[in-house]
Amino acid sequence: xxxxxxxxxxxxxxxxxxxxxxxxxxxxxxxxxxxxxxxxxxxxxxxxxxxxxxxxxxxxxxxxxxxxxxxxxxxxxxxxxxxxxxxxxxxxxxxxxxxxxxxxxxxxxxxxxx
Amino acid sequence: xxxxxxxxxxxxxxxxxxxxxxxxxxxxxxxxxxxxxxxxxxxxxxxxxxxxxxxxxxxxxxxxxxxxxxxxxxxxxxxxxxxxxxxxxxxxxxxxxxxxxxxxxxxxxxxxxxx
Numbered sequence: 001x002x003x004x005x006x007x008x009x010x011x012x013x014x015x016x017x018x019x020x021x022x023x024x025x026x027x028x029x030x031x032x033x034x035x036x037x038x039x040x041x042x043x044x045x046x047x048x049x050x051x052x053x054x055x056x057x058x059x060x061x062x063x064x065x066x067x068x069x070x071x072x073x074x075x076x077x078x079x080x081x082x083x084x085x086x087x088x089x090x091x092x093x094x095x096x097x098x099x100x101x102x103x104x105x106x107x108x109x110x111x112x113x114x
Numbered sequence: 115x116x117x118x119x120x121x122x123x124x125x126x127x128x129x130x131x132x133x134x135x136x137x138x139x140x141x142x143x144x145x146x147x148x149x150x151x152x153x154x155x156x157x158x159x160x161x162x163x164x165x166x167x168x169x170x171x172x173x174x175x176x177x178x179x180x181x182x183x184x185x186x187x188x189x190x191x192x193x194x195x196x197x198x199x200x201x202x203x204x205x206x207x208x209x210x211x212x213x214x215x216x217x218x219x220x221x222x223x224x225x226x227x228x229x
Contacts, residue, residue, distance in 0.1 A: 031215050042219035094215040105159035
């Protein structure tokens with residue numbers, strides 16, 4: 001199994017509070033991604049990174065920010081959590097320069113905003 | 115923009131029988147990759163099978179095979195000899211050949227396997 005660790009695995013937070021989710025990899029993969037999974041929507045890309053300090057927005061980036069100061073860590077921050085951000089969040093990694101490379105996923109973080 | 119559509123929210127199959135999950139996609143690109151991911155109750159995303167668009171031959175992985183129809187932009191997954199452990203959510207996904215490796219997912223099909 002690819003070495004991807006998400007923390008925390010579960011979190012309940014109050015509306016308006018900041019929340020940071022962490023993704024840590026031991027595979028030295030260049031690309032890292034944050035997705036959210038919601039019923040009826042599948043997985044949707046929030047932000048992704050293509051290198052240290054290089055990030056870009058996905059299709060549902062509003063209300064989220066990311067940072068990548070080291071190859072192995074990719075942080076997702078909800079600046080002021082809202083109930084609409086209640087979801088399951090997945091981190092994924094993939095390699096660069098390989099044809100047909102697959103993405104490897106973490107175990108997911110279930111976030112509940114009350 | 116590319117889109118992926120899974121029109122079957124839920125499916126059911128008897129153990130040992132065969133089931134086919136449907137997936138269609140929309141793209142203007144000629145080169146791309148398609149994937150089926152399995153998500154069991156544990157929530158882990160597991161790659162089941164992949165297909166490169168430039169390959170005409172349908173991919174096969176043990177009991178799992180695909181029917182890739184490029185002109186129709188269709189990518190169905192066939193599961194043969196269904197087992198109880200096949201019960202899961204299945205996601206179809208598309209990836210452009212660009213360097214960012216971003217995946218675009220369908221909404222998923224929840225497969226139940228009846229003993």
